Amino acid sequence: MSSYRLPKGGRIDRAKPLDFTFDGKPMQGFAGDTLASALLANGRQLVGRSFKYHRPRGILTAGAAEPNALVTIGEGGRTEANTRATLVELYRGLTAKSQNRWPSVDFDLGAVNSLLSPFLGAGFYYKTFMWPAAFWEKVYEPIIRKAAGLGRATYQPDPDTYEKCWAHCDLLVIGAGPAGLAAALTAGRAGARVILADEGFEPGGSLLSETAPVGGKSATDLLTKTLAELADLPNVRIFSRTTVFGWYDGNVFGAVESVQKNTATVDPNRPVERIWRIAAREAILASGAEERPLVFGGNDIPGVMMAGAMRSYLNRQAIAPGKSTVLFTNDASGYATAADLEAAGLDVAAIVDSRPDAARTWSGKARILAGTVVDANGGKNLKDVTVLNNGRTETIEADALGMSGGWSPIIHLACHRGAKPVWSDAKAAFLAPEKQEGLTIAGAAAGIGSVEACLADGAGKAVSVLQTLGFSNATAAFAAAADTATISKPLWRIHGSKGKAFVDYQNDVHLKDLGLAVNEGYGHVELAKRYTTNGMATDQGKLSNINAIGILAEARKVSPADVGTTTFRPFYTPLSFGALTGASKGKHFQPVRKSPLHDWAKKNGAVFVETGLWYRSSWFPKSGETTWRESVDREVLNVRKNAGICDVSTLGKIEIFGKDAAEFLNRVYCNAFLKLPVSKARYGLMLREDGMIYDDGTTSRLSETHFFMTTTTAYAAGVMNHLEFCAQALWPDLDVQFSSSTDQWAQIAVAGPKSRLILQTLVDEDISDAAFPFLGAKEVSLCGGKLTGRLFRISFSGELAYELAVPAGYGEAVADAIMEAGAPHGICPYGVEALGVMRIEKGHVTHSEINGTVIPSDLGFAKMVSTTKPDFIGKAMLSREGMTADDRLSLVGVKPLDPATTFKTGSHILSDGAVPSLDNDQGYVSSSCYSPNLGSTIGLALVKHGPTRHGEHVTVWNDLKNEYTKAVLCSPVFFDPENGKLHG
Amino acid sequence: MASLIACPHCGPRPKEEFTVKGDAAIVRPAPDAGEDAWYAYVYLRDNPRGRHKEYWHHTSGCRRWLVVERDTMTHIVYAITDASAPGETA
């Protein structure tokens, strides 16, 4: 193994070597490595290129904030761009590729941008690329767009699965560092239902890389012991590899668990990622703190790393950052790293401490320079650093530079619901309110520094939270401890640098960009963000925002408190579409709803069509028929000549009970229902309160206090909600109840001159016209009392027709029986297409006409609007001027002058010879079809002054298809206007 | 708001189970209340910043219409009652 991997130490399992590749090159790491640590172990520091200038970039952090080490992992449909190497748990067979470079990460032509950087300052594109105007889309934008983005996504579908779950707990603890562990242990011992979530693949947070004793004992032992006790508590669940990504109202937290992101051989029985919606009574945020980079020239050269990250790689994965390391620190953290490096036998060339007054108790070998690193030098890797020490410049050779500018509490989640962070001079950091309803912040996230104090804080805060939850027995799992950490004055930028000093690494925002933003009037923190793109990269400013704020504050000569932060938003870290989607994808995007006659229809050869969630039978092709029109024409002609059977089970069906049911219906329909006799059906129009028609359908009275309503398929759910609203919210004193019976009944339309003949063979009662006239509705006995059904004499086709409802489980048997009984009479099954043709022939409207902007009179239903009822939904608004105006679009029929010509739904109507213009627009074709009975295309149209224009010649204008058809407006009833067949 | 709504009949349930309709402070006028009253009922809204009552239907649960009183800025829920008995708080 390389010289970067130390021969011993760390939490890696050297017995489990793992092969992987980077840019095609085979490499090896161990179980316990992240991709980042494994790359470092293989001596690979340069792993990516920055967005704008294509600067060579190395691994900067060891966690979620990583801006540089973004790689593409996986192959084919598993390709994942922009993946942070620092969070990828290494696995055997992992393939990783560098990004945003051509031809290679080591030699990238895009790097010429760096030379042009004076011209490419913040917002340069707003000021140019404007001339000539046509060039933007043709020349400039394509070039800019080509340069856009970092990684390349795949177009292939994802072979893996995802899922979404709910979890419930008394206490959610976010972060399993010392503070979180202490909180979880305290709550677990008290018997609360606890969920402890941590994004790492090992719980422990900073304890995993802590070498100093904690409360006199080893940090590792403390961790092991605590985890063992937690594991034994049945009321505690530990979610590892689980990132809490958002805090939502109602104290619901969104979290994503990576279930199988650590393997190349995915088990298809398990998801790769799983979303948890955690409903927590209370939560403790123990997310720790983020170390701040320092802003000096060349602070992005591979080899420059956060001091804490260096320490973490050293202690967790036994990685040496380099041969000779310099630490540049504004905080105690640099010393801890230096100490651990020296303890591992590594050379620390110097510790550069920017704090003039820092009280140091350094007992190591490395010399200390009071001053700053002004420039890090090198190309693709660090060669040396220039230190300014008491006015003296010194160059120190080093291939690794650790930096620490102090710590920023990770308060992201605490601000998702509107809380604004407040600058604390004492902590030199932005803090979120320590206690909000449902959420308490603990540990480093609350600005606490020492491990002992974090343990105490987590435990103590858990106790008080538990008390509010009623666990009065809770006692802190760790004793109180004072915070021994010191806070330094922040160092926002280093003066005197020659090289570019980066603030937002990924987006290449450097010091000067922020200065420019202030000069140009974009000094507000939000404007600066938008103008320079600082903080808008995949790390969302986890590292950069605080320094940008400090720099803006200096430039504007105000305190960071006056600058404030930009808004923290979900997601804490980027979240895959796949996880958010869960199992609802592909064919499972929405559930399927099947009619009880689905299999009957299938067996009869139906072609299905998606209608909302339902599949409905569209038409039933017979062998020899090559186009759908052939089948539909045949079905229509056959129904009109003999008989047909159609599945109408998808219509909404509602049982309405109660002694006030009639009164209720009288109020929800615009026509009268109060006196509907028992055993009768009536067509009803339901309006919205604004007077527009909402839905239509028939309602039958089965007894004094029991009605049966049908609605359209599409509006079934809406009507049910509406009825319940009227009953519960508007008229709670009416005695009326509703039960949806859509799925209870298989509903079968039997239509055509022979329909009575056929049905009579099944129905035990007499259904002659005299015994069962048009609009009859009653319970019937079938097949000698074998079954009870409901029979309605209603007709959408205009034929003598019935709808028979039977319990769904018997639907198929009854449909088969009807087919059998009808066979001698030439019965055929017909689908919704034929149904559509017949209803257009009869001028019957559907939601093609009832489109939410029509009132009853528009459709010729003026007479249905009761003038005598004191009240019904929609009554009051119908008298407005615009509702009575005579230029409203109203229903007419339309047919081509030459039956050999045709037109389509959606075509507009123009007066004969009129110039096409919106002003001349007379209306549009709302429904159309070919009528085999008329031998012509026919249509229903909504046209200005429609009913007065029968006989007028018009142009049916479909410019989209270059189809301009001469046509005549006519009555919307094309077929059997006298309704002779209906009553037949 | 409303990741969870505590239905007085069913307990806390996610927003997906509900259908929201809108302002519950408006009262349906008498049939003869006149054009202005009806126009106001159908079209005009207080749209308050702060406390607001609105109708939610527990569509995938008990199928009751509820009146949810909450803050439109903070989304804190103050009370949830059944629409038929708006006096009671669960």
Place this chain on the structure above:
Amino acid sequence: MADFALLHRPALANAKSGSFGAPSSNGRITMTALPEGHVLHVLATRGSGDLTGLIPRIGDGSTYAVRPYGPGQWFVIGDAPLSAAEIFGKTPVLDGKASISDQGHGRVRIGISGTPVEAVLAKGTAVDLAVSNFPVGHSAMTLIGHISALISRTGPESFELLVLRGFAESLWDELIEMGLEFGVDAKTAR
């Protein structure tokens, strides 16, 4: 039509049946299409007061025959199918205090059980199914994924779901998927 054979087609007649998912032998999920017996949707008349004593009287006396799920609404469930006349025959018991809507064909019962059953259902519903919160005998109407259903706990590790007939097959498929990681034995045959 004397020769008419009144064949009943179960809602899950064509649903997937067999063993699915992980081959583990312990902690598997069992799914069963339960008998399409009777399902009575009972709706209290306005102002009829507390009917908790009354409703069980139209049930078949079995445990959990009555499943309340909202104010004045119950499902009364049993394995035996009831004819329209038999259901009508029950109305006098209710004494005008409630109406019955026959849902014996409109809603279908699925049994689901096994050690990890709570974990499986948590992939669908936001109802906290921990036994402390949702004891045996409890029912709740809720969304499971995109489909609404009545969940009833019939044992420490067993539940029944009551779902609209049209959605039954979709829910069945989804439940199988949700159980894959534990292994599922799905039985549609009765």
Place this chain on the structure above:
Amino acid sequence: MRYSAFSVFLNALRGNKGWRPAWRSPVPKNHYDVVIIGGGGHGLATAYYLAKEFGVTNVAVLEKGYIGSGNVGRNTTIIRSNYLLQGNNPFYELSMKLWEGLEQDFNFNAMVSQRGVLNLYHSDAQRDAYTRRGNAMRLHGVDADLLDRNAVRQMLPFLDFDNARFPIQGALMQKRGGTVRHDAVAWGYARGADMRGVDIIQNCEVTGIRRENGRVVGVETSQGFIGCGKLALAAAGNSTTVADMVDMKLPIESHVLQAFVSEGLKPFIDNVVTFGAGHFYVSQSDKGGLVFGGDIDGYNSYAQRGNLATVEHVAEAGVAMIPALSRVRVLRSWGGVMDMSMDGSPIIDRTHIDNLYLNAGWCYGGFKATPASGFCYAHLIARNEPHETGRAFRLDRFARGRMIDEKGVGSQPNLH
């Protein structure tokens, strides 16, 4: 300072030290001829056109936050003029025409990108509705094309054509539709207005409207009283709050709409595409992020944030439309507070107070309207007479029964 490639070059040579603020930060005067409440796209555009087209320059725009902090700075940047109804269609087309010359007009590159907008359809009924819409557009000379499944597949092969629950049948396409860099619109108008003498005053919240003798005389603000000859509301999302200051109730509710951006990707999707079987629309920004959105959250809200259920809903629709999105990661989600009107269409009108003007009710579609709205509103304010093209957007249309309801869902704002 005029912006050009040359000025960028020149300044770069001088170390980029010569750039001046894009707009001033003036102390408010005591009195303006026109005060505009709201430094969003519409308020700034109104000021710009007042100054540029109507010669009214003694104008202040008062913004409670920073300019662009409202919806102009948080929308999904889609512009199109594919409207159906007579009241809307010509107006949005006017806006499209103004977009087409905007950058040269205000000398700021707002990256107007006419990359084409496709609305997918999945059923015959949707196809018919798009036929009607497309023809309505053509009647007004607006470009529209109805594509069939194959044509869509040619353009966007990565949509789900093979395994979709609701198969794609085709699309209505407007080639001239596209996107515009949202912030740049606010900044460009602000700079253009400022250059012509308009005062843009940030951090200035209007807290009251002072009236004398039935006329507005000025506004109380967080920076003191500011007098005005005419007062123009352009406070999208907060219109009812401001109207309440003169006891005016509006047919508007405030609702939150969320939007999202993914991590930056190499070119992935060239056009704007809208799903027809769920709520999802997407385009790719020039930086590489997929910018997308879905439906509103559905309840009244003044908080610029939304609900997780909606987030999931949007993602589900996204993956249903483009299965390959599954492994793409979403970077950030945010919300904007919008005026949802009772018919889904806006209001540009006078009010019952004769020097108070109203511009409101833009719902989730007012970004594309920015130039035309500013232009028509400026016309109304300057001439006291509605511009021909915006004439239908009257406040009294609800009382008169003349709603402009594209969706046909009526007076329930959360359904529009």
